[in-house]
Amino acid sequence: MSVEAVYIHGAGRRGAAAWPSVDADSSEFLSFEPGSSITEQVETLVATRGARRPLLFAHSIGAVPAVLAAASGRIQVAGLVLVEPALYDIVRGESSIERHISAVTEARAQADSGNLRGCWAILRPLMFGGAFDPATWDAERPLAERWATTNVPWGHGIRRQMLTSIPTLVVTGGWNEEYETIARSLVADGAAHHVLEGAQHRPQDLPGFAVAIAEFTGALAAGTTSDRS
Template structure:
């Protein structure tokens, strides 16, 4: 019997923390912790993944926005993908037309329009409550100005051509935090196409920060390898 190549775990960050910092409870020896350039486009990120891991058998772990690059790279046919672990995946393209998704897209689009005319404060006034659940606080504006600039320039998670059928045939585990209707809707849509969906309460958008996350992933891998 021909032996499969060793599994290489690749950890892909979202729009916030990068590299190792995005997966604080993962063992540093578990795999590769990707750190994309802050100004890289989604297509740049997809190309980086393909160029870096062609020829390897990979398990792609991706958080939030990172799921867009992960799914597009997996669907390219140029990677040997053993499975996907998608944590709160921001795959908005697969759920367009749904009320909760369109509301989010509309608010972000309007907010970024304000940033585009150099009204970063107005951008943050709309974006902060949407993403972090807290209203704009004028007393914190000086401290949060740089954060607002980064978010205003970040990639948006829609318009990249992601389709739910792209995961067909790829074992996929989706982990959400049970706190946000948008992510739960995306997860249910993926589950309808064969993904496993598990809710881990207690860390909102970052279930990978929970102690129980590692055992969930290990069990998923165990079922894949038998």
């Protein structure tokens, strides 16, 4: 089976830059408008896919509109490849997830009160590693401003078992308990899971990513992925 592959970025790199191991000349990359809401991103995905039945690749928070669109039935997909998917809604209550949400909520509260430095002092070690450094504040301020207002990946109504009828591969980097917790939940509902260590939140940058995808698409072609409906 030959299917169209469509690649959806996360909160950082966009377009082909978000998927450096993919052949940019023969691939399609969907980029959302900067500042667009998750709801707007779902509408963009539905509008651009039309009647086609793609294999959707989505990284990090890009998995949220991808899953919402696929689960809605408004587009038909051949399968999903979710790379470090930020599907926090399906694992609410787990300690690592709640710690992350609590920290981001506090950081946003600091930003809303006008204390962007206080926000960044929380977000920087949480998202990028390394403590806040006043010496680098001027250079990092634009990044802090973006992360203080970017979409958060929870509160969007994603529920467990939304994908039980869609062949799904989850790829994680084996470095962060939040993403491994999300992966375990998806696996419990029938998804396949591949861990690629060495690139943390970007396992798609590693050579082994292409191997994992070839195995998954081969199973799709052979019809040997599990039917979870």
